[in-house]
Amino acid sequence: MNLSDQGPSDGGPAAVGERFAARPQLDTVAVTRKFYASHPDNYDQLVIWTDVSLVQNAFAFEQTVANEVGGIGVATFDASREFGSGGRLRSLVNMDWLGKYPDDPLQKFLGENNTVSVLGQESGHRWLAFMDFRDRNGARSDLLLGRDQAHWSFFFDSDASVMEGNDIEDLGGGSFRTAASVSRFSLLDQYAMGLVRDVDVPPFFYVENPTNLSITRTRESAPQVGVTFNGTRREVLIQDIIAIHGPRTPSANQSARVHRQAFIYISSAGRSPEGGQVSKLDRIRTAWEQFFLQATDSRMRAITTLR
Structure with missing residues (x-):
């Protein structure tokens, strides 16, 4: 595609403004x-x-x-x-x-x-x-979200979603390990995409107050396999998301x-x-x-x- 080709314009015969940039940009x-x-x-x-x-x-x-x-x-x-x-x-x-x-x-x-x-x-x-949820105290929470509030949190068990988070293995006793990443759209993802019903989404979890990380990571960090940490497992239901955002429409x-x-x-x-x-x-x-x-x-x- 060559954007320099001449073609019709809705802007009239003269320019109404100019934009200068230090490097090329894409319109x-x-x-x-x-x-x-x-x-x-x-x-x-x-x-x-x-x-x-x-x-x-x-x-x-x-x-x-x-x-x-x-x-x-x-x-x-x-x-x-x-x-x-x-x-x-x-x-x-x-x-x-x-x-x-x-x-x-x-x-x-x-x-x-x-x-x-x-x-x-x-x-x-x-x-x-972009989904928040109702936490165990009935308050709205964004703890499933990470980078830019547009990706899943590093500490969310996203089942290795391409939308970040990780597939988190619960080792018991408050210990966890990231086991896989960026390989699929989880059932929660597929619910948002309109591919499965709410009843098809099983409970999921995130880890609250993570400590003792083998590598320093935050909610905003990119996925990484093999990171271990401790924390508190918090279960979330799809109904906790629906309580905040309403049901997915269309179904x-x-x-x-x-x-x-x-x-x-x-x-x-x-x-x-x-x-x-x-x-x-x-x-x-x-x-x-x-x-x-x-x-x-x-x-x-x-x-x-x-x-």
Whole structure:
């Protein structure tokens, strides 16, 4: 996609303002409008990759542009038309420079993450992780949440969710160990995604007041396998989340089972896409579809072919 191509503009014959930056930046509104000028409005999420590094203060990020889902801690709104969609688009993912990802999409390279688990987290931000809960005293609590209040806490037994947290093994006597990470969407995740009912989500737990950590970690820390610590196990029920946010709407019986995405590769002005990079992105796309199906226990498919 070449954003320097001439095309129609809604802004009139003259500029109404200018923006200066010390380094190149990506105008996601311009990207999506350019995309929709030649592609149908058939996608829930657009996934953007670039040939240079543009993202600052993050490795990659997601931007929700519309949300109709209740009960997941996200306000309902619709700004999709500002991005050129007729109302279908829900989210943008900016994966940034393709060159910073390994050639093998399953190779671990970013802490416990590989390329498809990073993509899983960014894609998952369309629904996750924003849920508070009712604690044992009846008060609202955010102790399930960690980094930016948009990922699971390091001390939450998230069943190795791609949304962070860890699969935490209870060793007994107030001792715990992180056993796995970033490999799936948990049943709690799948509830937020509309894939399972509330009655399908078993009790889960977090560890309160962790001490004696083998490696210093906080709620905001990235997942890591093999960390031991002590603390108090606190059980949480899905009804404790519903007590704060209300039931998930639409229900699992009414929610989509296909997540349609378009992968967009952006070349810098004056450059053409390199064949090797296009092939690399296609390998990621294929591995991602397989990973997403497995990570959702075959309850949802990601379809990335253009149509």
